[in-house]
Amino acid sequence: MIDVVVPGLETSVQDFPGRIGFWNQGFPPSGPFDSWSFRLANLLVGNPAGAAGLECQYVGPTLKFTQPAVIAVTGANMAPTLDGIPVPLWQSVAVTAGQTLKTGPAKSGTRAYIAIAGGIDTVPWLGSRSTFHKAGVGGLAGSALKKGSQIPVAYAAGTPGRSVKPECRPEFSSNKQWQIEVVPGPDDEWIDEAGQARFLGSDWKLSAKSDRTGFRLDGPQWTFTAKAYDKLPENGSEPSNIIDHGYPLGAINLAGQTPIILVSDGPSMGGFINPYTVPSAAFWKLGQSRPGDVYRFKAVSVDEAQALRRTLDALCRESSLL
Template sequence: MNTHGITVLKPGLETTVQELPGRIGYLEQGFPVSGPFDKWSFRQANLLAGNPRDSASLECQFLGPSLRFDCDVVIAVTGADMRPKLDGQPVPMWQSLPVAAGQVLELGAAYTGARGYVAVSGGIATPAVLGSRAVFHMARVGGQALVKDQVLPLGPQPLGAPDLLMVPEAGRPSFSTDKTWQIEALAGPNDDWLDSASVEMFFAADWSVQAKSNRTGIRLTGPEFSFAGRALSKGSDHGQDPSNIIDHGYPLGAVNLAGQTPIILVNDSPSTGGFINPFTVASAAFWKLAQAKPGDVLRFRQIDRDEAGRLRAALETVTSAGVTVRV
């Protein structure tokens, strides 16, 4: 038995190692940023486990894993409610949990939300690839999703008795109970390729999350768009469809319009392509995209760059060590 690791008994559904800030500096070579989809829940899990808030930890999608701990550790489970159990007994989320060598953590299907996070004291010590331990599963960059009997190495355990902490309700992300999410977004960079009525329609309509959504893109179903004159009478180098444009860079969070299908480009998305991006989701709203399930409804609220900056600063504050209290 590895005395400094975690043995995967059941892998769950595409459970991956993630780390912040992700894989920075390689977009021009086609490598996405990756990293945790819900940074809020991820960072709080790390703080509760006694780690620096950006340490490598596990992201679990829709159905969580079963893990055996091969040494004494402190763990924390946050994000989607996957009804965690330790040796078959329910344990609370959003607080530090001491675990003895040999104990087994089981996570089930997500009851609320879509993605859960498991942080372990010492952090997960898989090899860094291109500067990050974050896994881009589709291309096997940084590793792949967990598999049965895999052993995940851990970093050194902290000395002394651990601080046992919890995150009060007021400091946790609030998951939608009515399957409707308000998502903050900005107009641009290509909103002028739509007519003004379609820009207004985007922010007024209900958009349903498609089942074919993942960490590359959140596909939406909703009303049809109509286009501005520049999209209908353009040079042949821009492509035939009104939503085509000459290849250009895609911002993270872009609402990429492929024909009549909006696709929100998220953590594992491509960095360039030939479709317009009429809108961009604010980075502070990504945690809500991460927790939205297929069939949930997104309603977009238009904001400007100043408000997007304020929302991001507020999220940085709430994910600092100041939101935890002793158990």
């Protein structure tokens, strides 16, 4: 067991790729926002890339180890220490029984990941240990870590001293501006040419009204094609309304004039159009941004999005480690 001394800000158990195959029943995949950093953390400690670990956002936890372990901290720099001694990021480290790992506010990036050799051994729910907060399932009793709770770990020896090659790590934007790839569709034909050009050519600021369900964006007004107005009444009165239909993960859901990127814990369907979709290979950028950061969107084809995912997956392998 690992004792939770300080829980951090909504620190949760996640695994990769998450809870797959149950979205039609209302359960999204969940899983880590930045799967790149998450998978590398697991590989560092000798786990399968998708083993359950901790996702820490904005402010990390303080954890006391009751037995020896090998850990790795990746992603955002939360200045981790073991009994006050700095812990190197992107490297596997040995922990002795009784030592305390402390993490603080993120100095760069937003989400850090903690992997423990053997993986977190909570009870799977619908095939995954990932926490889906709003339904209270997965993780530790379906919620974020709490002070005084204990995290079960399946013991494994692990190998300390391994590190991720610098060129195989994600780089977090220092100027708070991100280029986010998007694939047109499924409802891009509802937005006129001027509206699409405005979307791709404008700055969009991430709102504080954002969470693992949706990332709300502030920016210019949208304009629509005749299709958005010349429609049957059951489609709804707003130009962005449509008869309820399925949403892809990463959909940029247009609620009135407000675009919301549907992320890891997002809904599976609803009555708004989705002019663009953020591909899975760009999710790590979303996970490492924070309110006030600026997005500029770049249109890519489905083939290009799939190539980006293959490139990302290739980086999440043993060959990226030293």
